[in-house]
Amino acid sequence: MANGTMIQFFHWYLPSGGALWKEVSERAAYLSELGITALWLPPAYKGTGPDDVGYGPYDLYDLGEFDQKGTVATKYGTRSEYLSAISDAHSHGIQVYADVVLNHKAGGDACEWVRAICVPKWNRLAPDPSSLDDYWIQAWTVFKYPARADQYSNFKWDWTCFDGVDYDNNCPGRTETIYKFQGRGKDWASMVSGENGNYDYLMFSDIDMNDPSVRTELGTWGEWYLDETGVDGFRLDAVKHIQYSFFRYWLSQMRRRKPDLFAVGEYWNPDHLDDLQNYIDKTQGCMSLFDAPLHRNFFLASRSAFDMRKILDGTLVSASPVLAVTLVDNHDTQPCQSLESWVDFWFKQHAYSLILLREAGYPCVFYPDLYGASYSDKGNLITLLPVPGLDVLLRVRKELAYGFQRDYFDHPNVIGWTREGSSDFPLSGLAVVMSNSDAGWKQMDVGLKHAGEEWVDLLGNLSTSVTIDASGKAEFRCAPKSVSVWANRD
Numbered sequence: 147m148a149n150g151t152m153i154q155f156f157h158w159y160l161p162s163g164g165a166l167w168k169e170v171s172e173r174a175a176y177l178s179e180l181g182i183t184a185l186w187l188p189p190a191y192k193g194t195g196p197d198d199v200g201y202g203p204y205d206l207y208d209l210g211e212f213d214q215k216g217t218v219a220t221k222y223g224t225r226s227e228y229l230s231a232i233s234d235a236h237s238h239g240i241q242v243y244a245d246v247v248l249n250h251k252a253g254g255d256a257c258e259w260v261r262a263i264c265v266p267k268w269n270r271l272a273p274d275p276s277s278l279d280d281y282w283i284q285a286w287t288v289f290k291y292p293a294r295a296d297q298y299s300n301f302k303w304d305w306t307c308f309d310g311v312d313y314d315n316n317c318p319g320r321t322e323t324i325y326k327f328q329g330r331g332k333d334w335a336s337m338v339s340g341e342n343g344n345y346d347y348l349m350f351s352d353i354d355m356n357d358p359s360v361r362t363e364l365g366t367w368g369e370w371y372l373d374e375t376g377v378d379g380f381r382l383d384a385v386k387h388i389q390y391s392f393f394r395y396w397l398s399q400m401r402r403r404k405p406d407l408f409a410v411g412e413y414w415n416p417d418h419l420d421d422l423q424n425y426i427d428k429t430q431g432c433m434s435l436f437d438a439p440l441h442r443n444f445f446l447a448s449r450s451a452f453d454m455r456k457i458l459d460g461t462l463v464s465a466s467p468v469l470a471v472t473l474v475d476n477h478d479t480q481p482c483q484s485l486e487s488w489v490d491f492w493f494k495q496h497a498y499s500l501i502l503l504r505e506a507g508y509p510c511v512f513y514p515d516l517y518g519a520s521y522s523d524k525g526n527l528i529t530l531l532p533v534p535g536l537d538v539l540l541r542v543r544k545e546l547a548y549g550f551q552r553d554y555f556d557h558p559n560v561i562g563w564t565r566e567g568s569s570d571f572p573l574s575g576l577a578v579v580m581s582n583s584d585a586g587w588k589q590m591d592v593g594l595k596h597a598g599e600e601w602v603d604l605l606g607n608l609s610t611s612v613t614i615d616a617s618g619k620a621e622f623r624c625a626p627k628s629v630s631v632w633a634n635r636d
């Protein structure tokens with residue numbers, strides 16, 4: 147099988163105006179040529195307004211069809227443009243993964259009075275004693291969708307569908323407080339991340355996944371979405387904040403509709419691999435996860451002295467390679483975002499070589515790293531340059547990165563690996579050597595079948611060539627703080 151490669155085809159600061167779905171259609175052919183096999187697209191349903199990136203979901207059934215929240219189209223375009231983008235991607239052999247945000251809802255149509263307990267944001271298990279006795283708030287938890295007028299679904303959301311909010315319309319000045327609802331057996335979900343005591347609550351109106359009517363409605367919506375759009379998989383947002391059992395059953399229901407459905411969850415904990423593995427165990431491996439610890443290693447390696455022999459230590463791709471979606475950066479780690487940890491530019495080729503040219507993991511490329519980006523936020527003007535040679539690395543993954551792998555992670559500054567290639571892919575096989583310090587070299591084995599071949603650095607960082615000796619070995623070099631990807635010059 148050809149290598150699969152995903153791209154996150156958006157970033158946080160894309161301009162508004164509904165152009166992204168059209169851009170997908172325009173660029174699908176080129177992406178397929180590069181070797182992209184799947185697009186992760188941003189949330190396609192109506193958010194809190196025309197500029198909503200998609201993580202403030204208002205109406206899951208409105209894909210840019212109804213005049214709600216001051217707009218018909220979403221930030222990325224209309225329903226018909228979205229469906230055309232999916233069709234155009236499919237016509238070029240590219241799958242589409244939809245971004246699904248089921249943790250919360252935003253932009254309620256009206257307030258209602260709800261009895262609640264105040265808890266601090268940093269400890270959701272420590273109630274404010276003054277709120278224990280008949281404390282009431284005004285919560286934006288009424289969702290009626292008048293413009294949609296019950297088309298696709300007549301389900302109406304109110305406070306009984308949620309378990310907490312962080313805003314009291316009757317007392318808007320309390321900014322460090324979360325309001326946990328009372329009555330009808332309301333409580334935080336028990337099987338979630340233990341950060342802040344209990345990390346069920348993240349933002350907006352937190353959906354109560356223990357409510358049977360909510361679970362039924364979300365299952366109905368998921369089946370509708372698959373039928374309407376024909377997407378091939380889901381990127382699941384904020385899974386560490388959602389009762390761990392929910393997606394196990396929800397995905398099982400979706401796969402009865404589409405047996406080969408792909409799913410990857412965002413469980414963002416770059417410091418503790420054990421938390422990711424625990425989630426995989428609790429959900430019985432029903433989804434892949436983004437390798438946040440690997441991103442952390444890339445970030446640290448790009449910003450300080452780093453022992454390159456340990457670049458894969460403590461990562462999901464090393465512990466559970468089949469379920470690891472590897473990445474360099476994403477919309478949360480880009481500059482000016484809440485989890486900002488942007489991998490420094492000089493190390494980007496290193497990082498992409500590590501996720502694209504090795505046998506383990508399912509790599510995800512980030513839109514600005516391929517196309518660049520310019521934006522302003524918080525008084526900062528940001529320019530993100532495309533990663534030099536990323537198009538080459540993608541083509542190398544598509545055509546050459548196959549076969550048995552040998553690792554040479556034996557020096558603190560210079561590491562390398564080789565792939566022998568496969569008879570299914572002519573001229574395949576490669577050797578990678580990289581340094582985070584001085585120029586380096588490795589004597590590496592690429593396999594007897596390559597004896598006598600002349601190999602060159604496809605990235606063009608070195609202009610010399612090497613000849614593979616009779617034993618299938620050669621001395622492969624790289625420039626200071628650089629990467630060289632060696633392969634048959636043909």
